[in-house]
Amino acid sequence: MSEFRRIINRWMLALVVIICFFCSIIFYQLNKETEYEEHKVSTRMVYSYYNQMLKDYYDNLDAMDEIHAKVNARAKLYMIYNMEQWSRLKSEDEELYNAGRYEEKIQRYRNSQPEIVAYYEDLQQNHKDVLDKYIEDSDAINMALDIYDATYDYVGGYDELINGYIEQGNSMLMTEIYSDKSSFEHINILKSKYDFRKLLDIDVSPDNSKAVDAVVTSGSYINIFILLVVFICVFRYFDDRKNGLGYIIYAARKGRAYLSLVRILILAFVSAISTLCAYICVFIISFRIYGGFEYMGNSLQSYEKYATICFTDSKWVFVAAMLALSALAVFITGLIVWLLVSLSDNVSAGMGIAVIILGISYVMYMGISDKSRFVALKNINIWNWIIPSGIIASYKNIGVGKYIISHIRADVAVEVILVFVLCAGGICVNSLLKHGKKITLFSKLKYKLTAWCQSVLSHMPVLVMELYKLLWVKKGIVVLAIAVVIVSNTGIKKGYTYDSDLAVAMKYYSEAKDMQLSDELSDIVYRYEQESEYWNDRLKQINTAFANETKEFTREDMNEATMQVSLYKKGLEEIHRNINNLEYLKEKNITGEVTMPFAVEEMLGEKLYSHEAVYGLLAVIVLIFIIFSIVSGEKKQNMLISIHTAKRGRLSWCMMKLCAVLIVSICIGVVIFIPDIVNITKAYNIDDMQTAIQNYPRFSFVPIKMSLMAYLICNIIWKLVLLMAIAGIVVLISTMSGYVLSLVVSLALVLPQLLYMLGFNLMYYISIVSPLLVEENWGRGINQLNGIMLVAAGLVCWVISVRRIVKKGH
Structure with a gap:
């Protein structure tokens, strides 16, 4: 016991x-999102709709057969989603609504599923927020419908699937290659058939x-x-x-x-x-x-x-x-x-x-x-x-x-x-x-090599010795190597995929590349506006012709016009976003240029927030594992008293230890963040690193004109400063607690970040890792305030740590 x-x-x-x-x-990180038609969708949202359809199906079985129960469960979600889409289309573009003859479809719904239409009308009057959620979750709904259909196709064809395998086994037995009844292959097919027949029950x-x-x-x-x-x-x-x-x-x-x-x-x-x-x-x-x-x-x-x-x-x-x-x-x-x-x-x-x-x-x-x-x-x-x-x-x-x-x-x-x-x-x-140690030739050589290494190290400066203890004696180099392996195997593999819906905007960016605000640029924008107006007018003519039942236009003409109207609508939104950004920069006395922003804005945007969070967490954990014993390790070996009695055993020794910690912090940031940035820029095929960061509308807030390269360098330097601040907190913990306790308490610092990654969003604001997530902080609108507070806290911890080591002799 x-x-x-x-x-x-x-x-x-x-x-x-x-x-x-x-x-x-x-x-949670691997399963919280799923991909649907090149878009990230909340997995929980997808399966909440899917589970609701399953529940409706089993509820319907009490009043109808399986086929009608399946159709009705699907129709409840599908029809409500469609009717709300059509309702919004009618309020936005009634001509397009009439051209699609959606009123006739709603009438068919009213005739075939009157209770679902009545439920939808009740939602319109009393629960508009529910319908708003349907539109927001359109990808999740479509994916849930696909899963639902696939499930019923599989269940309905299960017996046929298994019988197909059994028939395949029978066919294989009739061939010469499997005819030997004593061979493993023949017996294996027979057993497989026997096992599969049990599945039919x-x-x-x-x-x-x-x-x-x-x-x-x-x-x-x-x-x-x-x-x-x-x-x-x-x-x-x-x-x-x-x-x-x-x-x-x-x-x-x-x-x-x-x-x-x-x-x-x-x-x-x-x-x-x-x-x-x-x-x-x-x-x-x-x-x-x-x-x-x-x-x-x-x-x-x-x-x-x-x-x-x-x-x-x-x-x-x-x-x-x-x-x-x-x-x-x-x-x-x-x-x-x-x-x-x-x-x-x-x-x-x-x-x-x-x-x-x-x-x-x-x-x-x-x-x-x-x-x-x-x-x-x-x-x-x-x-x-x-x-x-x-x-x-x-x-x-x-x-x-x-x-x-x-x-x-x-x-x-x-x-x-x-x-x-x-x-x-x-x-x-x-x-x-027997557990006695045998003196062998290898052990003798090992002892001599160890003695030689120690004699060399004894002549090294104190700073080198402290680095040696952190990286070699305490196996910090192994932790760093593991971090390098993780970084090299978990980088971003896929860059930006251009959206075909932005074809007009991409054409504009190619045509107006590197242009500044000028009459020539205004002419280009005006031309795109005129082309958009042309397609809007053409669609109206086609809708009018269809309403009057003339045969002036074909269905292909309508489809083309509808597509062009949609493309130009999205394109002009992006063009105006670019022009507004250039005008905003002009007010700040910054000369902006037309630059295609999609790849860079995604590279530093919301899509990679989770990636940045993982690397930030990795950096903090590696830092903790390497430096948590900076003082507590000396306590464990009962060396503090001996060190403090030495001539330079207080302030000078303390400064060398803290310098070693700062060097290690910088090394950790360098081996984690720099390869990550290099990998991401390669994955997103960012060639022109000298483009001003303000040319990208998402970064127009940057007050000083700088290139994309300079922005990324500043980003990394800021992260290194934050790592040094976190190191100050870990060092203070090491001065205040024993060896094991300092490790446990230091690791507890990342607990809020772990809770945030599990879905507790408020934990982000008290996480010690979140200041390292520079781009997400910009996106959340907190503008690095948490980072500034962390740096201040880190400086206080550094001062207290020095005082405890030097003055109190802890």
Whole structure:
């Protein structure tokens, strides 16, 4: 029990909570939006409309058959949305409304679905805000309708789909290549047919299983986070070696086999609890986004993606099986790491070897194609178990001698056997292994190299020594390397996609490029206005001709005129926005030029707010992990008293430490923010970096005329200043608390940002990360006020930190 309390302490529980937060945040960020026709749409909004149609469908079943229930549930949303669109079109352009004969369509709605029309008219009179929401959510509604139609097409054709697979199996058996009844291929087809026939007895009904599917898909990174908890648990098993207690513990009566058994049970407990907590948190977020909790009792095959998975139980059982397999995979991985580290004299080296082996296995799992001749390295791989979707969310059979079994049963059998083997191996190794250090040639060379390095470092300036401690001794360089890997693999891949609706505006920008306010530019704008007026007049003529039932114009003429009117309307809005910006700049004594703004405004606009937030959070977390021990680390080693008694052990030492922190802060900003800016400008194909930033209407507020390059440089410098301010806060925490507490409190600083990313929008204004989100601050209208306040707070923290270190000797 004492070992259990030592390992499962408050810090381990705090780590589990942090892992749950990170899993939830990443899941929310990846699932909060979905793409529909090259537009970002709120996923929650899409599925709220979809769930409402499903609810209406099941409510309608009490009074009508399935076909009419399906049509009526869809019609309620579809018709209301259409009628509101047409109503607004009538108020804006009655001629276009009459040309489209929308009044006749509304009358047909009134004849076929009078109750829906009556409901719509009630909304018009008493709940206008609901109809406004319908128009705002037009993309979400259209996507929900597409999902609804696809669901019913799938459910209606499920039996035909399964029978098609069975018939395909029959056809394959009739070919010569599969005619050998003793071959694996022949037996595999027979078993597949048998399994698929059982699927015909399953009740498949319309429902929403997207929440479950989203969590299954996210299982890869969720389980990797859980592995971090297990790794730390295993690492703490070897605290006795680091504290020099290994000989005493292993000499005790229960210090070998019994202790090993207890540690196996602790590892199993940690694996199970971490898995359960992480997945519960993610499932809560998933059901919050997608809904569908009420359909968990339905069959798994109600979702098209799982149509051919021969898992005939409900989704509840499927989720339970996924959690059990995930926990088992994490437990096995922990046992492997424990065994590898136990065999090594050096705990850090053993852990490093284990991480390298897992990393290589992951590369093979992700990089080897199923058709490669090295596919065996992918199939016989621990990551097949760590990533649950590979086992539970796919159908495959495995041949064992003359027998054939499903791959999920084979994997579970192998995992259970492996658990017993690894447990027995771990107990034997820790019971029989001698833990004395052997003096080898390698160790002698290592000691000599270490002594030489220390002699060199002893002659280095204090500042270099402080940097050495932060980056090498405290493994800060590893944290920086991880940040570099993350930045290099998560950059923006897709730049601006030009909108065809802005064709007129783009033509204007090409024609008037680099022009200033002048009579020539006014003539160009006037010409576009005249062309717009021409198409408006032409559309009116066509509508009049159709109303009088003359055959002067064709339907193609009407479609062309309608399209041109729409294009010129949007085009002139953009042209006037550009001209207004140039006139505004002239009032500020800044000479503006016509510049196409779309790519730059998107690059620094709302579309990349979430990307900027992730990189800001990454920078703060990396900073915390590297510098949190700047003073608390000295406390942990009981070195402060010795340092303060030295000749330069107060102010001079303090200044060197703080300079080291500032240098590290700048390095973090450089390796995270500069590559990100370079990547984004390349993705958006920004060639002319010397264009004045004020030429883009979104940035007309910038008071000093500067180029786009200068603006981006100022942006990065401001972020570096903010990082140094945050560093001051972390340093103050380090002076006021112990080693572990300083890390926990410092990481708690990012909690408001995590809550904001989970959807608590007010947390943005108290987040320590939000000042780094420069573009979003402009967009929110707070104009870097939060950044200025952070810099002021950082300066105060720096002053207090110096005072505590120098005057009080903390």
